[in-house]
Each structure stands twice: as structure tokens, then as C-alpha cells.
Amino acid sequence: MNNKLNFAKMIVSYSCKIKSGETVYINFKGYSEEILNLIINEIHKVGANVIVRKTTPVELHELIRTIKPKECLELLKYDLNDLSKSKVYISLLEDIDIVDISLEYEEQLKMYNKLYSNPFRTVRLNNCRWLGLRLPSHKLAKKFNMSLINFEEYYYKVCGLNYIELKKEYDELKNNLSNARHVYLKSPDTNFEFEKDNMEAVILCGEKNLPDGEIYTSPIKTSPNGIIKFNTKSFKRGYNFSDIKLEFKNGEVVDFDSNNNQLLEKILNTDSGSKYIGEFAIGINPFIDNPSGIILYDEKIYGSIHLALGQSYNDAYNGNDSIVHWDLVKLLTPNFGYGKLYLDDKLTIDDGKIVKEKGR
16 A cells, blocks of 8 residues: 555656646546545645546447447537646646557447547646656556566556656766767668757656656658567557557658558658658666556667657657557567667667667
């Protein structure tokens, strides 16, 4: 109980910095409400107000399966009205299978995202302090091949680390990524590079997602060139992708390969921005070292890199817009094939270890 209570206190005081008189919008999708209630109690202790939306995974699946475009717009208007009153947005997602929408409803999901999810996301990103996290569950523990008891111990370790110290430790790396003009990634199956132009890097340490620990920026939209192969699984559109290989020319994906090329092609052709990169990042969480197939964890793996196809974040915006934002992770450690990352000509990641400057 102490771990859970301390976790709730960290969310309220550090991650969200909730103040008296503010209104907090909590979007809860799951079944067990223990941590939800602890967070609500801590919010009330600081004198803030709470608006809570509760949806079970079954209810969400049924909503997406049956909702009509007009109903999407009505739901968006209703939820944006409450969001407009809120200074803070918290997403609590308990069940890992919540996004497992059957491909049978692909067009429904695309419509729901276009008319509801993406407009709502844009508003809350631009107008609220926000935090997103998945809560411990049996299904989530299974993804890590752990019992729920062991997973909860792991969960509070990787999610509740000392983010203040983590930010201090990697502030220099953030500055190096901000100042870099050329980024180059090399491994046995990858030869990939892009240019940057005065684009700041942003360090995330427990104030946006939990678990956290990454430094991100974005390339000049038309600058990525070369081939990159990803060595972690990625769940998208109801499917677990693996062995994704992308070839870029002047920023655009011009060739690809994976274990499901038909679906990959559909995603790449979603809109005009889905073949371009909106984010590039380095993972720095010291307690996450193996992939689980869950992007919220995998993208934070220490010494890894990831890029996102599609939408670029406002605080590292490179002009790319899309309803897609798909994070793909590459590990650089020896047991995953090695790899080196250079910022300009300075070696920054050497086979999965973040290192001091060396020439190429």
C-alpha cells in the first residue's frame, strides 16, 4: 500500500504539480479503481477539483464498433467542454488489451480517431499539463512474463524512480542533441542519418508519461535518408509487427519490409504525413533494459533510440502533420545486434551505452 500511496503522491505533487483551485480531468479506462481513488484523494488534499471519465475496455470496444460520425462530434463537444475547465489531464489505462480493436473495425477506428481521438488529443496537449500511464494488471504482467506481485514491484521501480536526479544526469545529453546538426545511426542492418536545424531537444522525466525517461527532438522533415531496421515488436492496428525495415529518401519512406507488409503499407499510406518522421528520441530510463512490446516501456529503454512516423510534437515541431504517431524502437546493445549513434561526429551511444564524446 505504501508504494501505491507514494506513487499517487508523486503523480499529484511532482508529475502534475497540481495546485489548489485547479480542475483535473482524469480519463480512466479499466476495472480496478484502487490507484484511481488514491490519486483522487491526493488531488482533493491539495484543494483541487476532479472530473472523472470511466470506461471499461469492453465499453470502449463497443463504442468504437457502433459509433456514428455525428455521435463522434457530439462526444467530442461534450468532452471538450469539460476539458476546457481543466488545467491538468491524466490518462489512467489499466488493461493492455484496450487498444486491441479488431481489423474488422479498421474503418470505424480510423473514423473515431479522426473525428474524436485526435482532435481531443490535440486540445489536451496544447491546453493542459498532462500525464499518461498504464496501471498494473494481470494482462500487463503477462507481457513481462511476471506474476502480478513481481510485476508490481518492478512497475513501481521503473515508474517511481528519482526523476529529478535523472534529469540532472542527462541534461548534457539533452543539450548535445539540441545543438547537433547531423545525426547518424549505424549498425549491421542500419545506415541512417538526418539533419537538424536549430531544433531543441526535450527531456522527459516523469512529467508526461510513466514510466518515463527519454530525450526527443525531430529532424528536418525532408532530411532523413538511408535504411533502419527495428528489432523490437510494435503493436499497431490490432497486430504485433516485428522486423520492420524502412528505407528513407529525402525524408519519405520509399521502401519497407516487415512480417505484415500489407498492413504496414496501409498505415504508411494513411495520409500525407504518415511516411515522414515526426520525432526522434533516446531512451534513458536505467531500470528498463529489455523490450516487452509495450511502447510506453520500450521507448524508454536505456541506450535505445526510437523514431515516430507521423505527427510531430509542438515543442519539437518539424512541420509534419498526420493522424498517425507510431513509435518504433531500436535497441543497440550486443544481444540485439549492436549499434552506434553519432551526434555530428561525436559517438553518443556505443552498443547501447551512453558515452562521452569520441570521434567517429
